[in-house]
Amino acid sequence: MFGLEALELARIQFAFTISFHIIFPAITIGLASFLAVLEGLWLKTKRQVYRDLYHFWLKIFAVNFGMGVVSGIVMAYQFGTNWSAFSEFAGSVTGPLLAYEVLTAFFLEAGFLGVMLFGWNRVGPGLHFFSTLMVAVGTLISTFWILASNSWMHTPQGHEIIDGIVVPVDWFAIVFNPSFPYRLTHMAIAAFLATAFMVGASAAWHLLRGNDNPAVRKMLSMAMWMALIVAPLQAVVGDFHGLNTLEHQPAKIAAMEGHWDNSSGEPTPLILFGWPDMEREETRYKIEIPYLGSLILKHSLTEPIPALKDFPPEDRPNSTIVFWTFRIMVALGFLMIFTGLWSLWLRRGGNLFTSRPFLSLALVMGPSGIIAILAGWFTTEIGRQPWVIYGLMRTSDAVSNHGAGQLGLTLAMFVLIYFAVFGIGFVYVLRLIAKGPVINEGNEKGAGGPGEKRTPMRPLSAADEAMPHDHGDQLGERN
Numbered sequence: 001m002f003g004l005e006a007l008e009l010a011r012i013q014f015a016f017t018i019s020f021h022i023i024f025p026a027i028t029i030g031l032a033s034f035l036a037v038l039e040g041l042w043l044k045t046k047r048q049v050y051r052d053l054y055h056f057w058l059k060i061f062a063v064n065f066g067m068g069v070v071s072g073i074v075m076a077y078q079f080g081t082n083w084s085a086f087s088e089f090a091g092s093v094t095g096p097l098l099a100y101e102v103l104t105a106f107f108l109e110a111g112f113l114g115v116m117l118f119g120w121n122r123v124g125p126g127l128h129f130f131s132t133l134m135v136a137v138g139t140l141i142s143t144f145w146i147l148a149s150n151s152w153m154h155t156p157q158g159h160e161i162i163d164g165i166v167v168p169v170d171w172f173a174i175v176f177n178p179s180f181p182y183r184l185t186h187m188a189i190a191a192f193l194a195t196a197f198m199v200g201a202s203a204a205w206h207l208l209r210g211n212d213n214p215a216v217r218k219m220l221s222m223a224m225w226m227a228l229i230v231a232p233l234q235a236v237v238g239d240f241h242g243l244n245t246l247e248h249q250p251a252k253i254a255a256m257e258g259h260w261d262n263s264s265g266e267p268t269p270l271i272l273f274g275w276p277d278m279e280r281e282e283t284r285y286k287i288e289i290p291y292l293g294s295l296i297l298k299h300s301l302t303e304p305i306p307a308l309k310d311f312p313p314e315d316r317p318n319s320t321i322v323f324w325t326f327r328i329m330v331a332l333g334f335l336m337i338f339t340g341l342w343s344l345w346l347r348r349g350g351n352l353f354t355s356r357p358f359l360s361l362a363l364v365m366g367p368s369g370i371i372a373i374l375a376g377w378f379t380t381e382i383g384r385q386p387w388v389i390y391g392l393m394r395t396s397d398a399v400s401n402h403g404a405g406q407l408g409l410t411l412a413m414f415v416l417i418y419f420a421v422f423g424i425g426f427v428y429v430l431r432l433i434a435k436g437p438v439i440n441e442g443n444e445k446g447a448g449g450p451g452e453k454r455t456p457m458r459p460l461s462a463a464d465e466a467m468p469h470d471h472g473d474q475l476g477e478r479n
Helices: 006-045 048-081 084-118 125-154 171-175 180-208 214-248 250-257 292-298 319-349 356-364 368-384 404-435 459-463
Strands: 159-162 165-168 270-277 282-289 387-389
Touching: 006 048, 006 125, 006 180, 006 368, 006 404, 048 084, 048 214, 048 404, 084 125, 084 165, 084 171, 084 387, 125 171, 125 180, 125 368, 125 387, 180 214, 180 319, 180 356, 180 368, 180 404, 214 250, 214 292, 214 319, 214 356, 250 270, 250 292, 250 319, 250 368, 270 292, 270 319, 319 356, 319 368
Parallel strands: none
Antiparallel strands: 159 165, 270 282
């Protein structure tokens, strides 16, 4: 297929499916915690605005959660179908870690999700709030185990290799491997930021269209407080993560920086822009700031960082890709910080909800968190190459013995099915967001769903929004 080998097609297929999947858990993590905060504020203050926002975002959470579960199932199967050699080599470590996720996070979420979605008027407020908290905790526990497994592949420890198979000997060392704390924190904060900017963009869209009500204003206010506080924190965590990566995966850092040669012994400049050329072994057309690379990564004005030529060509990541994915992530991070600071300035002047330039920026920044997450994961995973388990197993040795034709066919099928199924899901979520929160005047009678006395028969009925072909009750007209 297009001259690509089976290994390349297997990697593209995995990258494609996981890129779709990671969007849904990231938003689920953020929305679950957001919902817990909203319900907690409603219980404390009894302000109707928090209740209305809870029911509004619960619909979007329900659809997103369903799409996340469906897309996640595919990932588990791919380990056996396309990466069977990897599963045979390291399954004794990665298998139990994924099983722990099921036993802890999935069971916890499954036990309380139904109460969260449909129990508003069927259980007491305390139990319902507890259910929302448990679902939120479940998403974070799931993040814990997934990041533990993936981080071990980057910084493996706590194991022995016996007869060509990884055998765990210290589970504490395996779980809390050197990169795990930084990567877990970085991902969790990224999920909160992605959700904050999605919520903020939703509010900005309504305000720009003249749909100004207390619920919309509260959405924008809470989202911008999150951006103001968490975006700078993410920059600090990212710096610590970079220092950890420099210690354990120096080739990745060299590729991210597009830095090739230390023969002069001079401190490393920071290359702002350029084009790393893997064949010519240089970064062309570069614009750089002297000393800044050493200052950021070594906290020194004299010590250079590792260079790509320090590693054999077969051990070098593709600098052309990770150089730019890293810069996309960082640039979006600075834009998030700027957006948060601008919101603070407008808030102090009383113009947060009326400044059209700011609202336009907030709207454009809506997908920024998701794009930054994807760029960060591309940087992390492509930067690990050519290793699937760093220093232990090469990606070329991990792939199943399939032909390029088989993988090309399945990749084409994945592309068609994913864009069809999840494309409809994305459109549906956008329709729910466009509808906006409905101000409830205390009328508890309704057609079912969150906050209503009748319980729907289908889980996705929690979204209670009619699809384009549904000309029936138009349940979406009710909250």
